[in-house]
Amino acid sequence: MTAIDSMYLLLTTAAVFSLQAGFLLSITGVTRAHHAIALFLKTFATAGIGVIAFFAIGYGLAFGPSAHGVFGTPHFSLRLAFPESQLPRILFLLSVFLLVPVIPLGAMAGRIRFPIHLAYAAFAFLLIVPLSFKWVWGSAIDPLAAGWLQKWGFLDRSGAAVVHVVAGAMALAASLVAGPRLGKYGADRKPRAMPGHHLPLSGIGMFLLIGGWPFFLGGFEPSFSAAHSAQLALVAILAACGGFFGALIPAWFATRKFDAPFALNGILAGLVVVCACPESLGGWRPLLVGMGAGALVFGGILFIEMVARIDDPAGAISVHGIVGAFGALLPGILHPGAGLLRGGGFHQILIQAAGTAVLALFAFASMWAFLRLLKALFGIRARPVEELRGLDLSEHGMEAYSGFQIFDQH
Amino acid sequence: MTAIDSMYLLLTTAAVFSLQAGFLLSITGVTRAHHAIALFLKTFATAGIGVIAFFAIGYGLAFGPSAHGVFGTPHFSLRLAFPESQLPRILFLLSVFLLVPVIPLGAMAGRIRFPIHLAYAAFAFLLIVPLSFKWVWGSAIDPLAAGWLQKWGFLDRSGAAVVHVVAGAMALAASLVAGPRLGKYGADRKPRAMPGHHLPLSGIGMFLLIGGWPFFLGGFEPSFSAAHSAQLALVAILAACGGFFGALIPAWFATRKFDAPFALNGILAGLVVVCACPESLGGWRPLLVGMGAGALVFGGILFIEMVARIDDPAGAISVHGIVGAFGALLPGILHPGAGLLRGGGFHQILIQAAGTAVLALFAFASMWAFLRLLKALFGIRARPVEELRGLDLSEHGMEAYSGFQIFDQH
Amino acid sequence: MTAIDSMYLLLTTAAVFSLQAGFLLSITGVTRAHHAIALFLKTFATAGIGVIAFFAIGYGLAFGPSAHGVFGTPHFSLRLAFPESQLPRILFLLSVFLLVPVIPLGAMAGRIRFPIHLAYAAFAFLLIVPLSFKWVWGSAIDPLAAGWLQKWGFLDRSGAAVVHVVAGAMALAASLVAGPRLGKYGADRKPRAMPGHHLPLSGIGMFLLIGGWPFFLGGFEPSFSAAHSAQLALVAILAACGGFFGALIPAWFATRKFDAPFALNGILAGLVVVCACPESLGGWRPLLVGMGAGALVFGGILFIEMVARIDDPAGAISVHGIVGAFGALLPGILHPGAGLLRGGGFHQILIQAAGTAVLALFAFASMWAFLRLLKALFGIRARPVEELRGLDLSEHGMEAYSGFQIFDQH
Amino acid sequence: MKMITAYIQPEKLDDVKRELFLVDVRKMSVTNAHGCGQQGGYTENYRGVMQEVRLLKKIRLDVAVNDHFVQATVDAIIRGARTGNIGDGKIFVMPIEQCYRIRTGEQGGDAIG
Amino acid sequence: MKMITAYIQPEKLDDVKRELFLVDVRKMSVTNAHGCGQQGGYTENYRGVMQEVRLLKKIRLDVAVNDHFVQATVDAIIRGARTGNIGDGKIFVMPIEQCYRIRTGEQGGDAIG
Amino acid sequence: MKMITAYIQPEKLDDVKRELFLVDVRKMSVTNAHGCGQQGGYTENYRGVMQEVRLLKKIRLDVAVNDHFVQATVDAIIRGARTGNIGDGKIFVMPIEQCYRIRTGEQGGDAIG
Numbered sequence A, B, C: 001m002t003a004i005d006s007m008y009l010l011l012t013t014a015a016v017f018s019l020q021a022g023f024l025l026s027i028t029g030v031t032r033a034h035h036a037i038a039l040f041l042k043t044f045a046t047a048g049i050g051v052i053a054f055f056a057i058g059y060g061l062a063f064g065p066s067a068h069g070v071f072g073t074p075h076f077s078l079r080l081a082f083p084e085s086q087l088p089r090i091l092f093l094l095s096v097f098l099l100v101p102v103i104p105l106g107a108m109a110g111r112i113r114f115p116i117h118l119a120y121a122a123f124a125f126l127l128i129v130p131l132s133f134k135w136v137w138g139s140a141i142d143p144l145a146a147g148w149l150q151k152w153g154f155l156d157r158s159g160a161a162v163v164h165v166v167a168g169a170m171a172l173a174a175s176l177v178a179g180p181r182l183g184k185y186g187a188d189r190k191p192r193a194m195p196g197h198h199l200p201l202s203g204i205g206m207f208l209l210i211g212g213w214p215f216f217l218g219g220f221e222p223s224f225s226a227a228h229s230a231q232l233a234l235v236a237i238l239a240a241c242g243g244f245f246g247a248l249i250p251a252w253f254a255t256r257k258f259d260a261p262f263a264l265n266g267i268l269a270g271l272v273v274v275c276a277c278p279e280s281l282g283g284w285r286p287l288l289v290g291m292g293a294g295a296l297v298f299g300g301i302l303f304i305e306m307v308a309r310i311d312d313p314a315g316a317i318s319v320h321g322i323v324g325a326f327g328a329l330l331p332g333i334l335h336p337g338a339g340l341l342r343g344g345g346f347h348q349i350l351i352q353a354a355g356t357a358v359l360a361l362f363a364f365a366s367m368w369a370f371l372r373l374l375k376a377l378f379g380i381r382a383r384p385v386e387e388l389r390g391l392d393l394s395e396h397g398m399e400a401y402s403g404f405q406i407f408d409q410h
Numbered sequence D, E, F: 001m002k003m004i005t006a007y008i009q010p011e012k013l014d015d016v017k018r019e020l021f022l023v024d025v026r027k028m029s030v031t032n033a034h035g036c037g038q039q040g041g042y043t044e045n046y047r048g049v050m051q052e053v054r055l056l057k058k059i060r061l062d063v064a065v066n067d068h069f070v071q072a073t074v075d076a077i078i079r080g081a082r083t084g085n086i087g088d089g090k091i092f093v094m095p096i097e098q099c100y101r102i103r104t105g106e107q108g109g110d111a112i113g
């Protein structure tokens, strides 16, 4: 690696770290004020646990030598003795690693107790995240340590499946086990709207996500190439545009309002959908794919909320799970030489579908089982009166906006 | 371009993208809470339209081949097939392109309907922005494609006129056609204060602007030079300091208060004023010029509000239009060899004045005509009761700060 | 310096500038709403004064030639004529310079008048900051201009003492001279809680601090080394994790709540404590040291508030002063070859203790005397009714959150 | 002396104040409130989800006046607040037994105006 | 006609509203308030600092009803708000002399309901 | 029983509460309000723009007391709130017909205190 390669990696790492803030702000803004502190502290705690877990075990599990490609050996990571030249890349991988369990906060907001969240994060960092990284990105550091999905030919360059589907599946599991927020569904089983308390905060979060995404895509480059980086930025920008309009327009037809949360979800959907194969989306394709993702997230959110009756306050299941899965199929359609539309037949798309399903099932099932266990042993939700007064007061002993008069009828 | 040149361009591009957020937050904070969503969504929509317009037509109009220098031919941009090596620079130019119609939001806040804003942005992106770019920066990609003002000798390195005067002129046109916000002027034609709802948000926006500006100036460098970049950063910093005190001090004498919005406008004025020729402002000059700009913006805002009786909620007309024009004259005064004080006589300053006037008139007249047309056809403002309840409720179906008790007497 | 070295310096400079925003937001969020504007404007004004002071005098005092190493000669800086190749490093040093008097705002919040703050900042920038820089970092530009503590062998790479202890000492002086906020201590001399008005703002600030810190550490490198930068980032990350848990856990035992402000203070304490010798903290050490710092800050804040009865709204005295001093001792313990645990005996730790004490005393005593003088001459606090209504209304003529209903019982 | 308490639409406050000034009622207190009146079972479409809107934003106005001012005050409020739509609001008149001006200690009808 | 003013715990508002709806009281006004009642000298631990908590968040409910509805309304509020803990709240009943519906100008008992 | 409603300057709340505690009145409710009284036509300089300030921030205090406590309560409020400046505030005394403590169901004079 040249100096410029590693400087680029440092930049991408910083940018991916900032995505944590981006997700957190996006989620916080569209949920209620009385658990904003809880969301912040959970995010910081997730990162704290993740850093320790990564260096203690996760890094080895994910990127250590492994013949079978199911998990690596954590032998060397305990002493934090990495080859100096690889440290920048390792930090980049850490930044992606930390991101995964932050995303499901969008579905878990408002009701899960803090200590349970710590256990959730630890479980994700010790099992789900490192193994899914291993399976698809196992050779990121050591070329001989490839994972089994990778060997199969599963393609997922920047994590449509490894990051987003996995996060979406964990979000689904958590929301199912926790159940909806009090008051979300009436006696008639119809959803009640619970408007977000600070949309500008979500807007700021979205700026961070848009700004960081090109670097997120770029960090997976083997070395710095100006042309590639610029091309990846272009893909991200076009996809975000597509997602914006792809969600805004159907939302307008449905409600005759220009719906900001849907539009923001659409932007994010556009960014998510290009993650699997940004380099095979030339010309205007990212715009079209992004529009599809935007429309998908619009439908997905309504489906999850009204038909499936799952409470997903910030839409994490739809944006990351559903759209991520769509994105993970794209290499099977568009990858040059292998994709369906690029003369590759059905082979690749089947691999993509199977690999995505494997990752989704693994993440969902293990997280579901783990949370059921916690629920049986300790309960995972705050008591009703605590939830109604807000986790901030009950678990954190203060309010996010002390002194501000807030009247919230839910 | 070397790898380091293009990495610098990527950085400057990211920084200029962040200026969108900077302007948005600055504007949102000093206006009312009940149209904060509207401002955010309009900014995102502006960017979305701008990206599509740029790649579809705008890029060709602005930077495509052109013998006359009035507009370029958009022939190649439709397939998004750019020479790879130029993509970083093209993205940088895109980021500047997108910025222009965001700035007038500061004057348009609170009353213009969302669909009208979309039309406004499309018009700006298809006509005003690409043509003004062509005229002054036409040769940015293709040295043979210079614009007519450029050939004339008009100097505007980083857009004092092309970005700020043009944006200020559009802001003026929009505010005139739309008229003031309800309640801004009483029956006695005196202005009523309408205080901003979230000054810390404006402060954060200002940090983004200050932080991004050195890169904004630096992105126009042909290649990365550490000494130049640092020098440009120094100019920006000194000018911002000057602007801060230049506005704070007269405001204190006028009101005996240390007025934060004036001070923030002063900082921005300092940044704007050095755009035309940052490289000819050596030593302490940026500080002095910035102080002048700060004082100018103080006077300009009072003039616009109290004498001209134009409602410009965030001061866009003054900060960008008036101060931008002052900045655009500076090369005529200070450019080595050409400026009035540098042994160049009156030639250059006349060119600067004429070029600035051309750009201002072009932007003002075409936008004014277009908005008058829209007004005649559809009306451009929300209905009074919608405006009083806030665009967020009427057009976006929700509140920016749901649950927060807000009492606003205007 | 190669191009990449200076680009790295530019990045680190931008990052350190962003720390100003980080500190400001952290402080603003944990204090009351009615002086938020005051905090913002004071921060901007501090930077404005600092820039001018640096180029007028401070740079020369701190880094100009000096045989005795007590202060440099400011002869050349008045014309801003720096060797081009040094400008990037000079800007980096400026960014650190500006930071120091921002930090004490955390202890000064809510009661000190704006003009007094200007005088405070000017005094800090003209005396305290440049001299302490000279003593320890005097040779940063000119190898022959080393300071006297530096010649003694005092080690403080990134400012545990020069930045944080000095800032903490100024904070202590300011808080002592100003006295506590009205209502902070009851007639029974017991502290009353004055909860922060916007914890998400503090959370955002913390993201800026965490994100900028690796660059803060990195900027003191003589040239860009990918391995070093990554290693420094790793140290910062581990120390932040340690600080988080180090403060969260004792706070939980004390109150049975997961206390967000303590946790955030803990993160910052972790970052501060590694400043003196980040390069000698290998392996898991930063985590352990960070935990110690987190625990220290927990105890420090309680001590300052309840035992010493000093009103330090955001904990600046503890986080920067106490933890900074602990950090400044670390080279005496861990520096390879010199530290107590690295075979160096007691020599280095005595130097560290003495040097830290000198800096603390110098900063405390001179600031205390200066503020006492101002107090005697003009008074330094707002009148009680102004303080109760908030500095924003009384000094800045407006509210930070106009329209928002705020009810605050203190 | 009577306390006249009115719940009105927030955007009508300016109009109501103007009408009150015209009949020389210049003292009043205003509070944010939420109310349901005739719109009790009203529903609204929020993001495609039918939402039972229960409590709408209202402004509560308290005006204390001497007895002979009551009718003029009530009429002025009605003039300023009426649009003819549901949600226009409601006015309650309640007895006041005593009134004090804190600054001067004045009582009764002198203190109120 | 009577004005029934109740101060209740914020999280009991939904329950109180449900009980009121069951006895067909659908019109009301709600305001944020802060109160101290029996908890007057109560202290609380905030960040390790013992804090004298003086004013707790309450919801103020104003319901105007005709005289024969008073008892049912009071009982409904008590059913919805009571948990048996200190802080449950308090209800005051005050006389209303006149009531107007702004939209129609109706007065008295017709306007109130 | 009487309801004593006072509008005071926000920064005087602490003083008023202290005075009330001294006469053993410990139960009260507090609300944010905006008011204009004698300052009706007052104008203020905001950023160089002369601004007609119409509604200033006030605190509304509601204290329900038994009849023999009324005078002491009113006096305490006046002591705590008076500075002698315009804007000091106003106090209204209104009749309460009945009062209930939700927790116990107690009524009347027992419930109020």
Ligand SMILES: Nc1ncnc2c1ncn2[C@@H]1O[C@H](COP(=O)(O)OP(=O)(O)O)[C@@H](O)[C@H]1O
Pocket (backbone or CB within 6 Å): D007, D008, D033, D034, D035, D036, D037, D038, D039, D056, D058, D085, D086, D087, D088, D089, D090, E027, E028, E029, E030, E062, E063, E064, E065, E101, E102, E103, E112, E113
């Ligand atoms: N009986 C009542 N008790 C308390 N407040 C009421 C009552 N009736 C109406 N209000 C208040 O007046 C507001 C306006 O009511 P509205 O729906 O316009 O009544 P109507 O149209 O029946 O006169 C309500 O939102 C509520 O705040």
Ligand SMILES: Nc1ncnc2c1ncn2[C@@H]1O[C@H](COP(=O)(O)OP(=O)(O)O)[C@@H](O)[C@H]1O
Pocket (backbone or CB within 6 Å): E007, E008, E033, E034, E035, E036, E037, E038, E039, E056, E058, E085, E086, E087, E088, E089, E090, F027, F028, F029, F030, F062, F063, F064, F065, F101, F102, F103, F112, F113
């Ligand atoms: N005498 C009073 N005057 C005004 N408000 C009161 C009075 N008593 C109680 N309240 C209001 O009712 C709320 C609930 O009081 P609470 O402590 O439950 O009373 P108790 O338990 O004594 O019935 C208080 O916070 C306050 O807002």
Ligand SMILES: Nc1ncnc2c1ncn2[C@@H]1O[C@H](COP(=O)(O)OP(=O)(O)O)[C@@H](O)[C@H]1O
Pocket (backbone or CB within 6 Å): D027, D028, D029, D030, D062, D063, D064, D065, D101, D102, D103, D112, D113, F007, F008, F033, F034, F035, F036, F037, F038, F039, F056, F058, F085, F086, F087, F088, F089, F090
């Ligand atoms: N007649 C009234 N009706 C309702 N509220 C009033 C009335 N008079 C005064 N107030 C309230 O009391 C506050 C203080 O009034 P203030 O100007 O001090 O009155 P004055 O000095 O005339 O006693 C006002 O802002 C308003 O909220």
